Amino acid sequence: DSGVTQTPKHLITATGQRVTLRCSPRSGDLSVYWYQQSLDQGLQFLIHYYNGEERAKGNILERFSAQQFPDLHSELNLSSLELGDSALYFCASSVGQGSEAFFGQGTRLTVV
């Protein structure tokens, strides 16, 4: 158990819908990262938050947004969902910039 908690574990929804994925980082970790992993694809970096502020953006679609709250948990919002958005979405946390990132178990999103 990495200490990073993601909910829900599985999500099935229809095209055009909107979903919210939630992540609670390890106690004391200020950095939260979101990654997308499609079938047989590598982990694609989406966005990084540090202590409530957005710090870096990767290949994140405009239909996707995220935020980190004062209690340091983070949410990833995916809207106008398309079939191609079906993937595993991982959250990872780290103390800051100096150490390894610990991953949650992921949310498997299926868009039908």
Added chain:
Amino acid sequence: GQNIDQPTEMTATEGAIVQINCTYQTSGFNGLFWYQQHAGEAPTFLSYNVLDGLEEKGRFSSFLSRSKGYSYLLLKELQMKDSASYLCAVRDPPTGTASKLTFGTGTRLQVTL
């Protein structure tokens, strides 16, 4: 940006030694990580190199040459449970408090009897 290359698949025999290579071309470098990922599960941290040389941790070792943009992960005394994907990731130099990992597509290792 970062470009990371790893072999797609490898096969090795239980009890043997396997070396998984990773090459990278980056606009900046602040460390290289290896993660293990079983299918459908979270990546788990294996090793971290920021200086040249070999880091050993039990059955796993990782090597880095920054001048060559090259790393490898060495797995000894292979066990069936080592069948997994092995992900090489490069960390960008920090800009303020931002520092992300860029992952390669991973090497799928199959351990056979």
